[in-house]
Amino acid sequence: MTNRDLVVVGGGPAGMAAAVTAAENGVKDILLIERDQYLGGLLNQCVHTGFGIEYFKEVLTGPEYADRFIKKVKSIPDIKVSLRSFVVRLEGDKTLTYLKPGGLHTVRPKALIMATGCREKTREMIHIPGMRPSGVFPAGLAQKLINIEGLLPGENVVIIGSGDIGLIMARRLTLEGASVKAIIEIQPQTRGLVRNIVQCVEDFDIPVYFNHKVLKIHGKDRVEKVSVARVDGQMKEMDGTRFDIECDTVLVSVGLIPENELIEMAGVAIDKKTNSPVSEEVNATSIPGIFVCGNSFKVYDLVDSVTRDSELAGRAAAEYIRNAR
Amino acid sequence: MKIYDVAIIGGGVIGTSIARELSRYRLRIGLFEKEEELAFGVSKSNSGIIHPGTQNPDGLIKSRLCVQGNRLTKALAGELSIDLKEVGELVVAFNEEEGSRLIEIKKLGEALKVPGLKIVDKAWLKVHEPNLSDKAIAALYAPTAAIISPYRWVYDFSENAARNGAEIFTGTKVESILPTPPGFEVGTSKGVFRARYVINASGLYADEVSKLVGVNSFSIRPRKGEEFLLDKKEEHLTNHLLFPLPSKNSKGILVTRTSDGNPMIGPTAVDADDKEDLSTTQEGLEKVLEGARRLIPSINENDIIAYFAGLRPVAGDDFIIRHEAEVPGFINVAGIQSPGLTAAPAIALMVCGILKDHGLRLRKKLFFHKHRKKEIHLFAIPLEKTKSLIKKDPGYSDIVCRCEMVSAKEVREAIARGARTMDGIKFRTRAQAGRCHGGFCTTRIMKILSEETGMPLVKVTKRGKNSEIVKKDRSSDE
Amino acid sequence: MIKKMTCIECPKGCTLAVDIENCKVTKVEGAKCPKGTGYAITEVENPERILTATVLASGLSLKLVPVRTDKPIPKKDIKRAVLEIRNMRVAKPLKSGDVIADNFLGLGVKLIATREVS
Numbered sequence: 001m002t003n004r005d006l007v008v009v010g011g012g013p014a015g016m017a018a019a020v021t022a023a024e025n026g027v028k029d030i031l032l033i034e035r036d037q038y039l040g041g042l043l044n045q046c047v048h049t050g051f052g053i054e055y056f057k058e059v060l061t062g063p064e065y066a067d068r069f070i071k072k073v074k075s076i077p078d079i080k081v082s083l084r085s086f087v088v089r090l091e092g093d094k095t096l097t098y099l100k101p102g103g104l105h106t107v108r109p110k111a112l113i114m115a116t117g118c119r120e121k122t123r124e125m126i127h128i129p130g131m132r133p134s135g136v137f138p139a140g141l142a143q144k145l146i147n148i149e150g151l152l153p154g155e156n157v158v159i160i161g162s163g164d165i166g167l168i169m170a171r172r173l174t175l176e177g178a179s180v181k182a183i184i185e186i187q188p189q190t191r192g193l194v195r196n197i198v199q200c201v202e203d204f205d206i207p208v209y210f211n212h213k214v215l216k217i218h219g220k221d222r223v224e225k226v227s228v229a230r231v232d233g234q235m236k237e238m239d240g241t242r243f244d245i246e247c248d249t250v251l252v253s254v255g256l257i258p259e260n261e262l263i264e265m266a267g268v269a270i271d272k273k274t275n276s277p278v279s280e281e282v283n284a285t286s287i288p289g290i291f292v293c294g295n296s297f298k299v300y301d302l303v304d305s306v307t308r309d310s311e312l313a314g315r316a317a318a319e320y321i322r323n324a325r
Numbered sequence: 326m327k328i329y330d331v332a333i334i335g336g337g338v339i340g341t342s343i344a345r346e347l348s349r350y351r352l353r354i355g356l357f358e359k360e361e362e363l364a365f366g367v368s369k370s371n372s373g374i375i376h377p378g379t380q381n382p383d384g385l386i387k388s389r390l391c392v393q394g395n396r397l398t399k400a401l402a403g404e405l406s407i408d409l410k411e412v413g414e415l416v417v418a419f420n421e422e423e424g425s426r427l428i429e430i431k432k433l434g435e436a437l438k439v440p441g442l443k444i445v446d447k448a449w450l451k452v453h454e455p456n457l458s459d460k461a462i463a464a465l466y467a468p469t470a471a472i473i474s475p476y477r478w479v480y481d482f483s484e485n486a487a488r489n490g491a492e493i494f495t496g497t498k499v500e501s502i503l504p505t506p507p508g509f510e511v512g513t514s515k516g517v518f519r520a521r522y523v524i525n526a527s528g529l530y531a532d533e534v535s536k537l538v539g540v541n542s543f544s545i546r547p548r549k550g551e552e553f554l555l556d557k558k559e560e561h562l563t564n565h566l567l568f569p570l571p572s573k574n575s576k577g578i579l580v581t582r583t584s585d586g587n588p589m590i591g592p593t594a595v596d597a598d599d600k601e602d603l604s605t606t607q608e609g610l611e612k613v614l615e616g617a618r619r620l621i622p623s624i625n626e627n628d629i630i631a632y633f634a635g636l637r638p639v640a641g642d643d644f645i646i647r648h649e650a651e652v653p654g655f656i657n658v659a660g661i662q663s664p665g666l667t668a669a670p671a672i673a674l675m676v677c678g679i680l681k682d683h684g685l686r687l688r689k690k691l692f693f694h695k696h697r698k699k700e701i702h703l704f705a706i707p708l709e710k711t712k713s714l715i716k717k718d719p720g721y722s723d724i725v726c727r728c729e730m731v732s733a734k735e736v737r738e739a740i741a742r743g744a745r746t747m748d749g750i751k752f753r754t755r756a757q758a759g760r761c762h763g764g765f766c767t768t769r770i771m772k773i774l775s776e777e778t779g780m781p782l783v784k785v786t787k788r789g790k791n792s793e794i795v796k797k798d799r800s801s802d803e
Numbered sequence: 804m805i806k807k808m809t810c811i812e813c814p815k816g817c818t819l820a821v822d823i824e825n826c827k828v829t830k831v832e833g834a835k836c837p838k839g840t841g842y843a844i845t846e847v848e849n850p851e852r853i854l855t856a857t858v859l860a861s862g863l864s865l866k867l868v869p870v871r872t873d874k875p876i877p878k879k880d881i882k883r884a885v886l887e888i889r890n891m892r893v894a895k896p897l898k899s900g901d902v903i904a905d906n907f908l909g910l911g912v913k914l915i916a917t918r919e920v921s
Contacts, residue, residue, distance in 0.1 A: 035727065044918065047869035048855045061855055063869050063918035067899040086724040089708065097708060102719040104712040119761040124631040131604045132633065134747075134787035134794055138764045147857055149768050150799035150867050151782060175856060175885050195811040199852060203878065220601055221791035248796075261760075799859055799889075800866065 001106040005029040005321050007096055009087055009262070010115030012041020013303050014294020014310040016069035018113045021314025023076045027321055030079045031107060033098055035086045039073065040066035041117060042140070043303065045147045048168055050195065055304040065303060090266040092287060110324050111289045111317040114263055115310060118256035118295040120165075123217075126254055128160075130217035133224070139165040139253035143172065152176055154249025158226050159183045160214055164192040164301070166253030171200035173251075181245050183208045184228055186235060193301070214250075215242065223248050258296040266290070283313040289324070291317050329355040329492075330685065332511055332520035334499050334534055335527035336360070337368035338475060338669045339661050341482035343524060346673035347680075348489035350687045355520065356483070356491060357513060359498035359527075361789030362749045364479035367528040368666075369752065370603070370635020371475035372552060372592060373584055375399075376664040377414065377467035379434035379442065380571045385643040390668035390675065392437050395469055397670035405481040406699035407473060408584055414470035414566040415445070415454065417461045417620060423570050427465045430570075434467070441468040456562055456621050470566050474584045475666055476752040484742060485697045489690070495745075496789070499527075502537040504652055509538075522654045522680060529600045529638045531645075531659035538652045543645055543659060547600050547636035550575075550592025551609035554631040555624070556760070560586045567620045576663065578616025580624070585755060590617035590624065592635070603634045630760070637662035646672060648679050656680070700738055702754070703730050725773070726766040728759025736770060740777045748788040750774065767794070808846060812838040819843050851875035854884050855917075858903065860893045864921045868893050870903060873913045884908055896921045 006027050008019045011034025019032045038044060043051070046062025053059060056068070073079050082100060089097040095108045120138040137145070137153050143165070145151040155178050159166045162185035170180045183201065188210050190197055201208055209228065215237060216227040230241035258275045260268075269278040269286040277285040277292050285292055293313035294306045331347055333340045336358025344356045360366060375398050381388035402409035418424045431442050445466045450457055454464075487493055494515065501512035508521040527534045532545040555562070560582070569577040575594035582588050591613045610632070617624045640660025649655045656679055658672060665672075681687055703711055703721060715722045720734030731754045739753035747763075750756055750770055757763035757770065771785045771794060781801065786792045804824075810817045815835060821843045822830040831843040845851065853875050857867040876884060887908060897903070897916040904914040 035724070047857055047871075047917065049853050049871065059853065061869060061871050061917045064871075064899055067917075067919065084723070086727065088711075088724075088730060099711075099715070099722045099724060101722055102715065103722065104708065104715055120764050122762040122764065124762050125629070127605070127607070127610050127626075127629065127632060129604060129606045129610075131602075134792040138762075141764050141767055144768055145795060147869065148865075148867065149772075149782075150857070150859060151768075151795040152797040152799070153795050155796050175881075194809045194816045198809065198811055203852070215607075216604070220603070221788070222793070 001095075001108060004031050004107055004109045006031070006111050006113065006317055007107055007109040008032045008113045008115060009096070010034065010041065010117060010294070010296075011036070011039040011081065011083070012115065012117055012294070013043055013066065013069060014117065014296070014306050015041070015113070015115035016073050017307045017310035018115055018293050018314040018317070019079050020069065020072045020076065021311040022113070022318045023078045025315055025318035027318050028078050031109070032073065032079055032081045033085045033087060034081065034083050037084050039070045039081065039083075045140075045144045047147050048172070050193075051303050053304065054302065055307050062303075087262055090262045092267045094289060111291065111320045113291045113293060113313050113317050114260070114296055115292075115294045116259040116262065116296045118258050118299060121252070121255040121257060123250075123252045128214055128217055131220050133217065133219035133222050135219070135223035135249045136217060137249070137251055139169045139251045142169055142251050146172060146176055152178060154178060154223075154247075156181055156247045157249040157251060158214075158245055158247045159251040159253060161185065161253035161255075162190040162192055162208060163253050163255070164196055166251065167192045167196040167200040169251055169253070170206050171204060174204045174206070178249075180204070180206045181247050182206070182228075184212050184214055185210050186213045186231060187211070213237070217250055223250055226250060256295065256299045258299065260292070260296055263290060263292065283309065283316055289320055327355070327518040329353045329518060329520040331355075331522045331524060331680065332357065332509075332518070333524045333526055335366070335525070335531075336363035336479070336483065336493065336495065337366050337526065337528055338364070338371070338479050338482070338666055339528075339658055339672060340524075340526040341479050341486060342669040342673040343526060343658070343676050344486040344491045344493070345482040345489075346670070346677055348486045348491045349689060349693050351690055352685075354486070354491040355518065356486070356493045357497045357499055358493070358495045359514075361496050361746055361786070362743065363483050363493070363495060364476040364752065365748070365788055367636065367638055368479050369476050370550070370552075370633060371666050372579075372581060372589065373472050373475045374566060374581060374666070375409065375471040375473055376667045377434070377469040378437055378439040378664070378667075379416065379430050379465065379467055380568075380576060381437070381664065382642070383433055383436065386646065387644045387664060387668060388437055390644065390671040391664040392439055394664070394668035394671035395471075397674075398473070398667060399471070401670055402473070404695050405485055405697045407477055407481050409471050409473045410584060411469065411471040412565055412582070413466060413468045414568055415450075415464040415466055416568045416570060417457065417464045418570065419460050419462060419619075424463050426570055427463060431465055439467065439469070442466070454564055454567070456623060457567065458620060458622050466565075472566070472582055472584045473666075478666070480742065480753060481697055485694065488694050488697070499534060499537070502534070502655075504538060504655075506653065508654060522656065522683075522685060524656045524658060524676060526658040526661075528661070529636055531638060531657065532640070535657055535659065538649070538655050540649045540652060540655070540657065543640045545638045545640050545660065547597045548639045548662070549595045549597045549602070549634055549636055551605045551613060551634045552589055552591035552632065553610065553613055553629045554583065555588040555590070555628045556630045557586045559588050559628060562588050562621060562624075569616065569620065578613055578619075580617050580620045585758070587630075590614070597636065600636065603636065605632045605634050609634070631762070644668070644672070646675055646679070648683050654683070700735070700742070700753075702735060703732050725769045726754070726756035726759060728761050729755040731756040733769075733773060736773050737777055740774060745778065746786050746788050747771070747774070747794065806847070808843065810834065810839040810842045812842050821847060823847055850878040852878055852881060854881060856885065856888045858888055858891045858893050860920060862894055863896065865918070868897060868920050869917045870914055871917050872907060873915050876908070876910050876912055880908060880910060888914075893920070
């Protein structure tokens with residue numbers, strides 16, 4: 001068991017910004033834990049531009065944005081990075097147990113910053129009737145398959161949800177040679193940025209059906225088609241509006257859920273509806289010295305906001321450690 | 326041409342439990358399953374309940390086999406190293422009329438020798454089942470109800486049967502059965518073999534297989550059941566399995582738990598026509614929520630994190646377990662709907678008896694490997710044990726599935742034990758069955774499957790041919 | 804004719820009403836800053852986009868290297884740019900910003916790596 005000043009869980013944009021800011025505010029002994037074999041988190045699979053417009057006043061891709069922070073982290077000797085490290089237990093007194101290739105380690109920091117990001121809402125969480133064929137993917141998984149593994153999830157795709165991830169994937173799939181048949185959005189307008197509607201949907205003439213919902217996914221072994229219908233103000237199917245779209249793939253982009261199961265394990269109060277920590281002050285939680293930042297604190301639209309939020313957390317943790325002395 | 330003493334058609338819980346029982350004896354046994362992996366038929370959608378044996382009508386074979394099976398399952402669970410949790414069940418009454426039916430059910434149960442039955446009152450329920458609706462007035466408590474993982478049960482039977490010499494073939498569909506007394510010539514999608522006895526345990530298709538030898542005395546009509554799972558965080562919603570009073574066709578909408586800890590609500594019971602229709606429906610969801618809320622009013626739609634449907638192979642009210650006189654050597658084990666899972670070991674014994682009665686010599690093996698080594702699941706052992714495991718093999722520290730804490734080593738072991746598909750790995754290890762439903766672990770599991778079996782990434786499937794996960798691999802496009 | 808479009812130069816997203824005659828912009832209304840007018844003209848007469856994609860790597864730490872054009876390229880060239888990228892292979896280590904192709908497709912832009920690969 002080791003003691004440290006600060007442990008940051010998560011080496012994506014949130015964790016990196018928090019660790020860097022904490023170091024810049026005087027924290028000397030920082031451990032940054034990341035479960036993947038690289039830093040960067042989800043930015044590594046976001047090969048498109050749209051990052052850093054506010055923070056750096058530049059138009060960057062996800063990996064380029066991550067690279068700026070990776071360089072900063074590497075340049076600060078006070079930050080020790082532990083890759084392929086997976087936190088398995090967190091206790092209320094901040095004792096953290098993590099697995100690393102070849103060993104199990106425990107560490108007890110004075111302050112803890114959780115930057116564990118989000119998971120996607122899946123088809124299983126929103127009841128879409130039908131069978132369970134292969135070919136149904138959360139949009140982020142489809143993005144990882146294409147951009148990290150070079151695998152094309154499908155050739156004729158229907159996307160559920162017009163949020164940014166769905167829109168970005170519409171373009172990405174089209175550029176990779178797939179045909180995006182439709183984007184189905186239950187609300188009357190898109191949840192995504194206008195920029196993405198223009199560059200991902202209009203550029204490729206992809207039909208977007210607002211006020212529509214997917215009633216059923218057909219197909220036993222592989223997706224064969226989806227049934228879609230218009231909905232009324234109560235999100236109920238309107239008679240006579242049902243039609244089918246043939247496809248072999250369905251992408252589901254219907255929302256993100258903050259990953260806070262670890263702090264929940266430690267006894268931190270969690271808002272059941274949002275899965276975010278109940279918080280009197282920004283980034284603080286019901287356990288003093290445990291901070292949350294980035295998407296696991298609040299789901300942000302832009303990574304620039306994640307960075308700013310995480311800098312606040314880094315500063316707050318630094319102050320907490322200073323006062324604890 | 327290969328010759329077997331006994332050929333078993335169907336690799337679900339019935340077929341594999343028969344195979345395991347028969348593997349005690351000096352027999353050449355072959356089991357043939359048409360799907361890519363065992364348990365991919367009826368068994369995978371089973372709710373996993375080991376019933377105490379109440380709620381089965383008097384005079385049916387299934388009633389007796391259920392009670393016997395309950396006992397046998399518990400003994401076997403120890404031998405075959407599977408988690409079986411004896412949680413007990415409550416059949417809940419909401420009014421006087423239901424209250425008196427409870428007494429009837431108790432009497433019937435006692436006649437069938439179901440142990441430990443007692444009627445409990447409102448006060449008892451308030452203490453032991455605090456989330457139960459306060460409209461409940463009484464319940465029948467049956468302590469011997471338990472929960473198990475139905476597909477892991479299948480794998481445990483089959484692994485042990487294979488260890489004891491049984492040959493198991495998946496992706497092999499029986500297409501013809503020609504009586505060539507004594508015995509049969511069986512044609513499959515992967516070749517022909519001979520068998521002295523054929524046991525038909527083919528679930529939804531038992532009637533079609535039986536037709537292959539000209540026995541048309543029954544037909545299997547699928548009855549669909551939709552089930553909905555709640556988040557594991559709600560694990561302590563109930564302490565026992567909760568049942569309403571049974572109706573004619575079904576045990577009703579229950580609030581139970583899977584052996585992995587997810588509360589489960591359902592199943593519906595709707596007669597269907599299509600043996601392949603495993604779709605869930607909006608009506609099914611509404612019916613299940615209504616029934617579940619009657620028992621636990623706090624349940625709501627937002628708690629649901631997964632859902633699936635299963636088809637019960639119904640052939641009338643009772644099991645059909647018999648030697649077919651007009652086709653000597655052919656034994657039908659059909660119409661095994663609930664309580665089939667519970668009864669499985671008892672059915673296996675009954676089938677052995679039938680075989681013996683019809684000329685098969687059952688000579689015990691000298692060395693029968695009774696036990697099966699339990700596989701290791703990181704999420705099920707204390708952390709100190711994990712530490713020593715990792716020292717022995719660092720593969721345990723390489724976490725693939727974050728939600729269920731499954732290591733690469735466990736995934737490789739599942740493949741070594743027979744998993745060839747993403748679902749097969751999911752059923753054996755729980756990887757992809759957690760909160761993110763494979764959002765984070767899918768790519769890694771695909772790569773491990775490809776490495777271990779040599780199958781290219783584009784050939785990795787969800788559950789067999791035509792269910793490939795991806796369409797193209799850029800690195801193999803030239 | 805009048806085309807409506809939303810300017811995407813900054814998050815304000817001004818709605819622009821653009822008069823078009825003979826494929827040329829004659830008037831732009833609704834722009835709150837000169838960037839908007841510039842955007843409308845370019846978008847109608849010479850639409851261009853930054854292209855981002857991935858290139859297959861061999862013998863490196865990543866299977867794919869994410870890439871981008873350092874400047875926007877004409878929208879009409881995107882299709883052939885994508886095909887060109889599909890045929891490319893990268894075999895040597897790169898840092899973020901390293902040039903993979905100078906004067907990519909003869910369009911006067913560079914194709915650069917956006918992630919480090921060893």
